[in-house]
Amino acid sequence: MPADGGIGASNKRREDVRFLTGNGNYTDDINMRGQAYVHFLRSDVAHGTLKGVDTSAAAGMPGVIQIFTAADFADVGGIPCGWQVTDKHGEVMQEPKHPVLAEGKVRHVGDPIAAIVAESREQARDAAEAIEVDIDDLPAVMDMKAALADGSTKVHDDLTSNLCYDWGFVEENKDAVDQAIKDAAHVTTLELVNNRLIPNAMEPRVAVGDFNRSTGDSTLYTTSQNPHVIRLLMGAFVLGIPEHKLRVVAPDVGGGFGSKIYHYAEEAFCTFAAKALNRPVKWTCSRSEAFMSDAHGRDHVTKIDLALDGDNNFTAIRTETYANMGAYLSTFAPSIPTWLHGTLMAGNYKTPVIYVNVKAVFTNTVPVDAYRGAGRPEATFQLERVIDKAARELGVDPIALRRQNFVTEFPYATPVAVEYDTGDYHATMDKLEEMADMSGFEARLAASQAKGKLRGLGVNCYIEACGIAPSNLVGQLGARAGLYESATVRVNATGGLVVMTGSHSHGQGHETSFAQVVADMIGIAPDMVEVVHGDTANTPMGMGTYGSRSLAVGGSAMVRATEKIIAKARKIAAHLMEASEGDIELKDGQFSVAGTDKSVAWGDVTLAAYVPHNYPLEEIEPGLEETAFYDPANFTYPAGAYACEVELDPETGKVTIERFAAADDFGNIVNPMIVSGQVHGGLAQGIGQALMEGCAYDEDGQLLTGSYMDYTMPRADDVPFYRVDHSCQTPCTHNPLGVKGCGEAGAIGSPPAVVNAVIDALQRGGHDITHINMPLTPSRVWSAMQG
Amino acid sequence: MAQVSMTVNGKAASGEIEGRTLLVDFLRDTLGMTGTHVGCDTSQCGACVVHLDGKAVKACAIFAAEAEGAEVTTVEGMANDDGSLGTIQQAFQDHHGLQCGFCTPGMVMSAAALLKDNPTPSEAEIRDYLEGNICRCTGYHNIVKAIMAASGQDVSSIAAE
Numbered sequence: 006m007p008a009d010g011g012i013g014a015s016n017k018r019r020e021d022v023r024f025l026t027g028n029g030n031y032t033d034d035i036n037m038r039g040q041a042y043v044h045f046l047r048s049d050v051a052h053g054t055l056k057g058v059d060t061s062a063a064a065g066m067p068g069v070i071q072i073f074t075a076a077d078f079a080d081v082g083g084i085p086c087g088w089q090v091t092d093k094h095g096e097v098m099q100e101p102k103h104p105v106l107a108e109g110k111v112r113h114v115g116d117p118i119a120a121i122v123a124e125s126r127e128q129a130r131d132a133a134e135a136i137e138v139d140i141d142d143l144p145a146v147m148d149m150k151a152a153l154a155d156g157s158t159k160v161h162d163d164l165t166s167n168l169c170y171d172w173g174f175v176e177e178n179k180d181a182v183d184q185a186i187k188d189a190a191h192v193t194t195l196e197l198v199n200n201r202l203i204p205n206a207m208e209p210r211v212a213v214g215d216f217n218r219s220t221g222d223s224t225l226y227t228t229s230q231n232p233h234v235i236r237l238l239m240g241a242f243v244l245g246i247p248e249h250k251l252r253v254v255a256p257d258v259g260g261g262f263g264s265k266i267y268h269y270a271e272e273a274f275c276t277f278a279a280k281a282l283n284r285p286v287k288w289t290c291s292r293s294e295a296f297m298s299d300a301h302g303r304d305h306v307t308k309i310d311l312a313l314d315g316d317n318n319f320t321a322i323r324t325e326t327y328a329n330m331g332a333y334l335s336t337f338a339p340s341i342p343t344w345l346h347g348t349l350m351a352g353n354y355k356t357p358v359i360y361v362n363v364k365a366v367f368t369n370t371v372p373v374d375a376y377r378g379a380g381r382p383e384a385t386f387q388l389e390r391v392i393d394k395a396a397r398e399l400g401v402d403p404i405a406l407r408r409q410n411f412v413t414e415f416p417y418a419t420p421v422a423v424e425y426d427t428g429d430y431h432a433t434m435d436k437l438e439e440m441a442d443m444s445g446f447e448a449r450l451a452a453s454q455a456k457g458k459l460r461g462l463g464v465n466c467y468i469e470a471c472g473i474a475p476s477n478l479v480g481q482l483g484a485r486a487g488l489y490e491s492a493t494v495r496v497n498a499t500g501g502l503v504v505m506t507g508s509h510s511h512g513q514g515h516e517t518s519f520a521q522v523v524a525d526m527i528g529i530a531p532d533m534v535e536v537v538h539g540d541t542a543n544t545p546m547g548m549g550t551y552g553s554r555s556l557a558v559g560g561s562a563m564v565r566a567t568e569k570i571i572a573k574a575r576k577i578a579a580h581l582m583e584a585s586e587g588d589i590e591l592k593d594g595q596f597s598v599a600g601t602d603k604s605v606a607w608g609d610v611t612l613a614a615y616v617p618h619n620y621p622l623e624e625i626e627p628g629l630e631e632t633a634f635y636d637p638a639n640f641t642y643p644a645g646a647y648a649c650e651v652e653l654d655p656e657t658g659k660v661t662i663e664r665f666a667a668a669d670d671f672g673n674i675v676n677p678m679i680v681s682g683q684v685h686g687g688l689a690q691g692i693g694q695a696l697m698e699g700c701a702y703d704e705d706g707q708l709l710t711g712s713y714m715d716y717t718m719p720r721a722d723d724v725p726f727y728r729v730d731h732s733c734q735t736p737c738t739h740n741p742l743g744v745k746g747c748g749e750a751g752a753i754g755s756p757p758a759v760v761n762a763v764i765d766a767l768q769r770g771g772h773d774i775t776h777i778n779m780p781l782t783p784s785r786v787w788s789a790m791q792g
Numbered sequence: 793m794a795q796v797s798m799t800v801n802g803k804a805a806s807g808e809i810e811g812r813t814l815l816v817d818f819l820r821d822t823l824g825m826t827g828t829h830v831g832c833d834t835s836q837c838g839a840c841v842v843h844l845d846g847k848a849v850k851a852c853a854i855f856a857a858e859a860e861g862a863e864v865t866t867v868e869g870m871a872n873d874d875g876s877l878g879t880i881q882q883a884f885q886d887h888h889g890l891q892c893g894f895c896t897p898g899m900v901m902s903a904a905a906l907l908k909d910n911p912t913p914s915e916a917e918i919r920d921y922l923e924g925n926i927c928r929c930t931g932y933h934n935i936v937k938a939i940m941a942a943s944g945q946d947v948s949s950i951a952a953e
Contacts, residue, residue, distance in 0.1 A: 022877065026870070027897055028868075029826075033826075207894040207928050208892065259893065512929045714836065721923070721935065
């Protein structure tokens, strides 16, 4: 492939130059003339009645402009939830109000109580210390099962209980699943925890609100993965500002991983206060605040049963999960343990009947929402762990057991309501066996043993649903939004193009890869294509970037818009060459008349569109600009097989990742370099979840992991060089690029591989241990080894 | 308020500071040099690494006043004189050693400090040296690879991009 080419080329990233030279423009780099600074006074108790907030002393402190409390937001809406789940009885979920600033009660450590706006950040912080807050402590609701017991303290007094919903899927299959489990030759059961994670994008959240007295328009600069979604949610539901009077800008954003999808109270506050105070208001989140205010991820407690017949064919799966919602419903929270989790429980396997029950529970913790993978890692982890356990119980090879049960014919309608369009699970497993050098494992095992170490090999598969999502379908499932994507392609007179996309890049390299696609379609150099994103003022309404959707949905919109451009350009070219439109061919940026030597260049056509002296004005309009909205027909289904090899020090319980191989099928690939990078990052996050990351609260709801000194993030010496491959490609059948999405795979596929490897090492070392809950810290592993 | 003067990327720089003003805040807020980032408040993440008199330091762990009279180098000072990417910066681009770019200034400055002391570090030495720099995007694979490449080592045998 050429060094700088179209689809399939590993073009170097154009955005890197600004990031490498310190010229990025992140939200905290934006400073407005006359801006004030806000500091949020946050609750230091998990649950309590808010009896009073005395700001009188603080109000007189140097530099203080105004202190806001809930009373100032009496006429403002709560932070909305974007998805309404219907429970197994047909009732809608319980949906509490989520005020901008705490009203009447505080419900988690970090719940904002007051907002101090001052001339400087330091003055705002100083004044916060002078505010007197009167809180009557209430018992903290922390354990999900206890929270559902009769008589439990309620997180929200106006709800009937702490149960958000009790979801059954597919409810009509429940009896058949129970019967199949009764009739099974073998049933493997596993109880596990999918540990609560704190996303920790390296850039903390920032919001800058601005109000233009001249136009009456509000602008919010914010660290968001989806500025249009923020504009809609904040404008329509919280502050009552119509879209045409509200602009949301998400400039360079330093990672998201889901945590920057949601509309947060601090964004609404800065927009509101900028207007109220008639000056820009800036908030920069500290990392300590991020730990207690960014939405967390995962936090499922699950019991899964896998039934097999006498020939080791899977006959049924039954799984029951308690899913922590935290204190309030974050933007997409209700959909994660349900539609993004239950629908993936078939995995890569042809299990005839499946039943998923999820009880979503309110607790006095930070709200929980999507984090890289979102529901799909939780599904994959329990399925791939229970299959591994079943293989051990049955004394069969775990890879052979998986292969025996693979879905092999496509399209495949699962018993959990989705239809896989394409896939080849044997191909990725074949590739994995080659990449992981499994035949060399015994020699490596012997070498570890010679050093007094244990060694294990863990393998698993995964499938995910990406390219989120068909609007009509998700509307039926409770989404309060469409999930299409948009693009406007503006061709300039001299031939350059600007692609304005509704998706957003915060590390994914869209400015490079999207340009490759459009350049490839026209046959021009990628540097003639500029990709613009992140500003509601100059991009069409789009739903943003998450769920590995940008290329599959946003890229498809861009392709559709470019097809319209080419169709119109072809008409212009036909006119210029006095030929029939049907005879016009486009290749390498040249329009030619089939069977002749007549041609015009791309630039001739674009110039004619804007200088229409010789132009079919009676047939077509001047100009060359088109917009398309693309709504996908189905999800996409990336899948793959992962292998992890660990060494375990029996003296300390410390696990070291020695080798990691990932064979993925992402369908077609636009930029292999970027795709590999996405997998690398996902693997590190998955390894982090498996070995070291775990949000911990004490029984009073105090956050014990509130900084990088307590919450362990993977560092460079915690991970090896990875072996990744995406040469197994079964293109998606329903989007124009045949792409499936690659952003989340690594984080979905890697935790079970790591845990399977550790259990394998322990078993080979003579320890009868079938499961340890993540994170597999030295302490947990060592303790398990002591029995 | 007090006055502080230092040399930043070879140019004289001075400004009014409070005693508690951190070097990173002086760079970002007073000088408007926003290339150096703040990713935590416990001196763990390394997004703010700069060179102070030739040594890598976390600019969030130093008061601006402590840099009085010092030579400070930031990521803005790492390009070649003609404006093209410096060797380390170019290696990061060539090997996709960055994604969101937020940790990148600190990574580049740490890498430069490492290569100054150890011109051809091993993979293990690089991973060990980067203990004080957290990246959430790359899984470190391409960062380590880029630093090895920047030191002139052959990285063609390292798996994948």
